[in-house]
Amino acid sequence: xxxxxxxxxxxxxxxxxxxxxxxxxxxxxxxxxxxxxxxxxxxxxxxxxxxxxxxxxxxxxxxxxxxxxxxxxxxxxxxxxxxxxxxxxxxxxxxxxxxxxxxxxxxxxxxxxxxxxxxxxxxxxxxxxxxxxxxxxxxxxxxxxxxxxxxxxxxxxxxxxxxxxxxxxxxxxxxxxxxxxxxxxxxxxxxxxxxxxxxxxxxxxxxxxxxxxxxxxxxxxxxxxxxxxxxxxxxxxxxxxxxxxxxxxxxxxxxxxxxxxxxxxxxxxxxxxxxxxxxxxxxxxxxxxxxxxxxxxxxxxxx
Numbered sequence: 535x536x537x538x539x540x541x542x543x544x545x546x547x548x549x550x551x552x553x554x555x556x557x558x559x560x561x562x563x564x565x566x567x568x569x570x571x572x573x574x575x576x577x578x579x580x581x582x583x584x585x586x587x588x589x590x591x592x593x594x595x596x597x598x599x600x601x602x603x604x605x606x607x608x609x610x611x612x613x614x615x616x617x618x619x620x621x622x623x624x625x626x627x628x629x630x631x632x633x634x635x636x637x638x639x640x641x642x643x644x645x646x647x648x649x650x651x652x653x654x655x656x657x658x659x660x661x662x663x664x665x666x667x668x669x670x671x672x673x674x675x676x677x678x679x680x681x682x683x684x685x686x687x688x689x690x691x692x693x694x695x696x697x698x699x700x701x702x703x704x705x706x707x708x709x710x711x712x713x714x715x716x717x718x719x720x721x722x723x724x725x726x727x728x729x730x731x732x733x734x735x736x737x738x739x740x741x742x743x744x745x746x747x748x749x750x751x752x753x754x755x756x757x758x759x760x761x762x763x764x765x766x767x768x769x770x771x772x773x774x775x776x777x778x779x780x781x782x783x784x785x786x787x788x789x790x791x792x793x794x795x796x797x798x799x800x801x802x803x804x805x806x807x808x809x810x811x812x813x814x815x816x817x818x819x820x821x822x823x824x825x826x827x828x829x830x831x832x833x834x835x836x837x
Contacts, residue, residue, distance in 0.1 A: 705763025
């Protein structure tokens with residue numbers, strides 16, 4: 535099981551390769567927001583990508599990854615920084631903004647019809663054919679451990695909240711949070727109605743599958759929760775809430791209007807739970823929110 539010692543070692547390993555992202559006073563009842571969408575490539579994903587590439591021997595064939603967009607951009611960025619070739623597979627729903635972001639890294643890119651699961655199948659075929667190293671988006675120890683460094687960093691910045699709200703896709707991010715906090719803080723999983731993998735699995739079991747849909751599907755759209763995150767969530771008995779697409783869009787607008795932060799739907803999902811009342815803190819409970827992704831589509835500065 536991944537825990538604080540492994541995450542602390544990962545933080546040392548990736549230091550100098552990732553940004554120390556800022557924290558700000560909260561809105562909508564949050565005591566603090568961490569603005570991880572200001573990380574390299576616009577999401578938390580470089581943490582797991584750099585940790586994976588720096589902790590293993592990368593073959594001459596380089597690395598391969600399947601992604602809804604953010605993970606692929608992060609792996610491509612990390613591979614370029616460390617001098618490795620990369621081939622990224624994304625589904626059509628990744629959208630032009632995230633596809634363009636990956637293209638700017640210089641990685642080889644293949645757009646696959648369908649959803650994330652189809653891109654993952656294509657990436658696995660590439661791995662078998664070429665010997666490239668697969669960098670899984672969420673259900674691999676190196677990925678989860680790397681994402682956990684975000685929460686070690688946040689506590690070092692003075693995180694002072696009983697509860698942390700975190701958006702969930704495949705589970706790499708919340709898995710890292712649960713592994714780092716190790717029961718010291720309450721963690722609340724937030725998913726959209728169309729991407730509720732963890733919520734479904736907690737009710738039906740770890741093999742439960744969904745068909746991703748809706749406003750956040752290109753970032754939170756795994757069809758099944760990762761087993762690492764599921765096991766940690768069951769261990770800690772975490773709260774899981776589901777928010778509507780409308781609530782996420784409202785939270786995006788709130789972040790822009792109140793803080794001048796442009797974020798993608800996934801990045802606003804955790805705040806949506808608090809702002810919409812889907813999560814209601816108990817009397818005296820203090821809550822912090824993670825803003826995890828900023829690759830909004832369409833890119834507002836693309837002509």
